[in-house]
Amino acid sequence: MAIDQNQNSMHETHSREVVVANEQGLHARPADLVAREAQRWESRIEFVGKAQRVDGKSILDLLTLAAEEGTHLVVEATGPDASEALDAIGSLFEQRFSPNEENTRKHKNKTKQEKKISSDSAGINTAAREGATGRNTNS
């Protein structure tokens, strides 16, 4: 631990604020995601909450923050890849820890939009035209 700090002390500490934006807060699965992401970087990564500072690479440490929806946390990274590490961790929080859910939501919106288009008159006309073209080709 002491060696780590000495190695990283040549580097400036970068920091940024993140907000826990998902309804369930920083529970086991998000904490796992964040710890795994943090472990990918060489820099020391710490989360600073209201009353404590914890190791961002430890799922147990992250869970002790008990960070509910709306909690602001400061992430500090010290090391050669500090800035990249903060970007990666920051985007996990921005995506509410679930890039997949985000995609699903986008997909749903798209489906909704498609439905809307097909129900307005332009859509119906297009469909009718396409139908007509289809018949023409067949005949």
Added chain:
Amino acid sequence: MKFSDFVSVEAIRPSVVANSKEGVIREMTQSLVDAEKIAVSEMDSIVKAIMKREDLGSTGIGRGVAVPHTKHPSVSRLVGTVAISEQGVDFESLDGEPVQLFFLLVSPPDRPGDHLRALENISRQLRDDAFCKTLKQAGGPQEVWRLLEDADAQSIAS
């Protein structure tokens, strides 16, 4: 949230028989039924929900500990129990180690804060190697309960 706020002493299982992930989850859920903390009619639905959560990623958080859990509409307050496996169970943990200590939680869907505070307490205590070690060696439910109460008392003091 202290252990005594959500752990049912009657449901503690200091030596689980099951040697599979689903087996342990089923045995612990059964212990909550036996302790009348959850309805027998809900048992299969709760086991299924916990397994579904495990499919998203193991709750084996390392150091021989797992926290299988789910939200379930049939409970009105957070209920949980503790189980210990002497030989350890493969839980597809993050660090690949077999799991000996299990904390199972079932929480009402509208109380995410309680769930977080229970996880907070569990993880805070489990960072203490001595606590983990003595818990793994506990002989009976009463001894487990006493260790949890001691941990609660210490966390108030600190």
